[in-house]
Amino acid sequence: MEKSILECIKINKYFYDPVKIQVLKEVDISIKKSEFVSITGKSGCGKSTLLYILSTMDTDYEGKLLIDGVEMKGKKEQELASVRNEKIGFVFQFHYLLNEFSVIKNVMLPGLKLAKLSEKEVEANAYEKLKILGIESKALKKPNQLSGGQKQRVAIARALINNPIIIMGDEPTGNLDKKNSEIVFNIFKELAEVYHQSLLIVTHDNEFAARTHRIIEMEDGRVITPKA
Amino acid sequence: MKFKLIASVSKSLLLARWKQTLVAAIGVTFSITMFIGLLSFMSGLNDLLDGLVVNRTPHIRLYNEILPSKKQPIDKSVDYNTSYNFIRSIKPKNKLLEIYNNAAVIKTLQSDNRVLGIAPKIIAQVFYNVGTIDLTGIINGIDVEEENRLFLFKDYVVEGNYIDLKNTPNSIVLGKGVAEKMLTNIGDIIQITTSKGERLQLKVVGFFQSGLQDIDKVQSYTSIATAQKLLGESNSYITDIQIKLKDIVLAPALAKEYAALFELDAIDIQTANSQFETGSSVRTLISYAVGITLLIVAGFGIYNILNMMIYEKMDSIAILKATGFSGGDVNKIFITIALSIGIFGGLLGLIFGFGLSALIDQIPFNTAALPTVKTYPINYNPKFYMVGGIFSIITTYFAGYLPSRKASKIDPVIIIRGK
Numbered sequence: 158m159e160k161s162i163l164e165c166i167k168i169n170k171y172f173y174d175p176v177k178i179q180v181l182k183e184v185d186i187s188i189k190k191s192e193f194v195s196i197t198g199k200s201g202c203g204k205s206t207l208l209y210i211l212s213t214m215d216t217d218y219e220g221k222l223l224i225d226g227v228e229m230k231g232k233k234e235q236e237l238a239s240v241r242n243e244k245i246g247f248v249f250q251f252h253y254l255l256n257e258f259s260v261i262k263n264v265m266l267p268g269l270k271l272a273k274l275s276e277k278e279v280e281a282n283a284y285e286k287l288k289i290l291g292i293e294s295k296a297l298k299k300p301n302q303l304s305g306g307q308k309q310r311v312a313i314a315r316a317l318i319n320n321p322i323i324i325m326g327d328e329p330t331g332n333l334d335k336k337n338s339e340i341v342f343n344i345f346k347e348l349a350e351v352y353h354q355s356l357l358i359v360t361h362d363n364e365f366a367a368r369t370h371r372i373i374e375m376e377d378g379r380v381i382t383p384k385a
Numbered sequence: 386m387k388f389k390l391i392a393s394v395s396k397s398l399l400l401a402r403w404k405q406t407l408v409a410a411i412g413v414t415f416s417i418t419m420f421i422g423l424l425s426f427m428s429g430l431n432d433l434l435d436g437l438v439v440n441r442t443p444h445i446r447l448y449n450e451i452l453p454s455k456k457q458p459i460d461k462s463v464d465y466n467t468s469y470n471f472i473r474s475i476k477p478k479n480k481l482l483e484i485y486n487n488a489a490v491i492k493t494l495q496s497d498n499r500v501l502g503i504a505p506k507i508i509a510q511v512f513y514n515v516g517t518i519d520l521t522g523i524i525n526g527i528d529v530e531e532e533n534r535l536f537l538f539k540d541y542v543v544e545g546n547y548i549d550l551k552n553t554p555n556s557i558v559l560g561k562g563v564a565e566k567m568l569t570n571i572g573d574i575i576q577i578t579t580s581k582g583e584r585l586q587l588k589v590v591g592f593f594q595s596g597l598q599d600i601d602k603v604q605s606y607t608s609i610a611t612a613q614k615l616l617g618e619s620n621s622y623i624t625d626i627q628i629k630l631k632d633i634v635l636a637p638a639l640a641k642e643y644a645a646l647f648e649l650d651a652i653d654i655q656t657a658n659s660q661f662e663t664g665s666s667v668r669t670l671i672s673y674a675v676g677i678t679l680l681i682v683a684g685f686g687i688y689n690i691l692n693m694m695i696y697e698k699m700d701s702i703a704i705l706k707a708t709g710f711s712g713g714d715v716n717k718i719f720i721t722i723a724l725s726i727g728i729f730g731g732l733l734g735l736i737f738g739f740g741l742s743a744l745i746d747q748i749p750f751n752t753a754a755l756p757t758v759k760t761y762p763i764n765y766n767p768k769f770y771m772v773g774g775i776f777s778i779i780t781t782y783f784a785g786y787l788p789s790r791k792a793s794k795i796d797p798v799i800i801i802r803g804k
Contacts, residue, residue, distance in 0.1 A: 212707075214706075214796075235712070235713060238709050241707065242708060242709020247708065253704040253801070255704070257400070257401045257701075266394075266708065268707050270390060270708070290653070292611045319709075327801070
């Protein structure tokens with residue numbers, strides 16, 4: 158059996174405000190390399206909460222989380238930040254590009270933070286990623302000069318810059334029209350199938366989910382689809 | 386590499402709100418400018434006022450005080466040395482004001498390497514004769530060259546040439562106040578009477594103005610030789626030895642030492658003029674307090690602007706954190722922003738502060754009391770610039786500290802999910 162790149166075992170999560178509510182109940186998930194997985198479910202079922210735990214940004218949970226075989230629990234904030242930097246790429250519903258920087262600089266930022274390559278090499282990589290996404294001509298523009306779909310593609314390029322082991326998306330097509338959603342979906346599909354990139358996408362768009370390799374359906378904090 | 390990245394992120398955040406940033410920097414600039422201007426001016430004024438006294442006062446003065454002997458003959462008697470001896474109506478002994486063996490004393494002092502210089506002096510009580518009226522006065526017989534070297538005599542001779550006092554026999558530099566009363570001009574001959582009744586005619590070669598009216602109304606200067614002639618004394622006669630030290634702080638200790646060594650009375654400048662030192666230190670304190678208050682106010686400005694920036698840039702901070710910037714990195718970004726405001730504003734402030742000082746230095750300031758001063762006094766002490774620079778960095782650091790910490794604690798989940 159192929160090794161899981163992301164695995165969580167018996168994750169429990171509580172919200173305390175205003176009263177103690179259990180939002181995640183014994184969630185077990187395992188994702189393998191080059192899998193394109195979607196998490197679906199109704200609003201409030203805990204799918205976003207789960208994603209933030211899996212992304213290491215939320216550390217207040219019970220259970221085990223392994224990324225690339227390494228236990229995340231007990232790591233310091235700074236160590237988690239470098240895990241996110243190196244191993245995880247993010248695409249959110251909103252693009253979250255920094256308007257102060259050009260498109261290319263936005264893509265480069267996580268790469269510069271990682272500082273494994275020189276600035277020149279990071280820049281070359283960033284151009285390459287933009288090319289994959291078909292927006293290299295916009296590299297020197299500011300994000301606020303781009304359309305919504307283009308912005309989201311820049312955000313995907315940014316997620317790819319450090320060649321992460323997994324890309325996580327929180328409703329990445331939620332803000333886009335049909336046409337742009339289609340473009341973004343095709344990009345994801347291409348990344349998974351051509352570049353063997355693992356993807357974990359939270360969505361409530363069932364059509365989108367249906368076309369991924371595997372669907373993890375959640376209800377009331379539990380995974381209801383049997384594990385693959 | 387890492388610092389370069391943080392600096393570039395800071396720079397773009399700064400430039401994104403460049404107007405606010407500018408306002409914050411101007412706040413720092415203004416306060417540092419005022420701080421430098423105020424301190425330079427205050428300190429210049431202090432030096433001026435202190436100079437009035439300190440430049441003209443010997444650090445230690447050796448002299449003979451006319452006092453009854455502390456040890457009466459009966460105290461030395463073996464028969465009575467266990468008793469209490471009461472003697473009434475003791476009178477001072479006919480001890481002269483002259484310092485005995487003064488050549489040896491001066492020689493000893495000159496070989497002491499803590500001493501900058503020595504100026505002997507004769508103080509004589511006289512009357513200036515104006516028609517039938519006698520004005521009381523004091524004549525100082527001085528060694529003109531040494532007096533000028535150590536106590537800047539030249540600066541206070543407002544008319545005439547001070548060196549004529551040495552070159553012209555029987556000459557006098559009159560106090561301005563005396564001269565006005567006597568209606569004399571330079572070149573006139575005046576007559577004075579000594580306390581022993583001798584009369585002497587002296588040629589006026591200059592006027593002297595110390596800035597202290599009470600002194601100008603009574604004091605005049607002659608050469609030592611003239612003063613000796615006036616008193617009918619030999620050419621070894623002097624009544625005072627004025628000592629200027631290399632380090633003024635040593636004056637009280639050395640005064641005691643010399644008093645014991647030479648068996649003379651000695652008074653140091655700190656004891657004689659303690660009020661001046663108090664005034665100076667209080668003025669300095671006030672200027673520092675005002676300067677620092679200005680800086681703190683500027684610090685609040687920076688604090689506000691950074692706080693606003695953090696609220697505005699919440700999303701950017703969240704995404705930076707999501708993509709791998711740690712809280713520490715975010716903290717550094719905002720501290721860098723605060724410090725660049727501080728350094729930029731502070732540097733401009735130092736330059737403008739220098740400009741302001743130079744400007745004040747040009748403003749005419751004429752007062753009868755201060756003959757040598759033509760413009761407002763300024764002290765260009767590099768210490769103020771250093772203190773100003775350091776303070777601007779410290780205040781901006783603290784102003785940036787809290788907002789930066791807040792920014793570093795932002796939880797990206799809350800921001801991202803909140804959309």
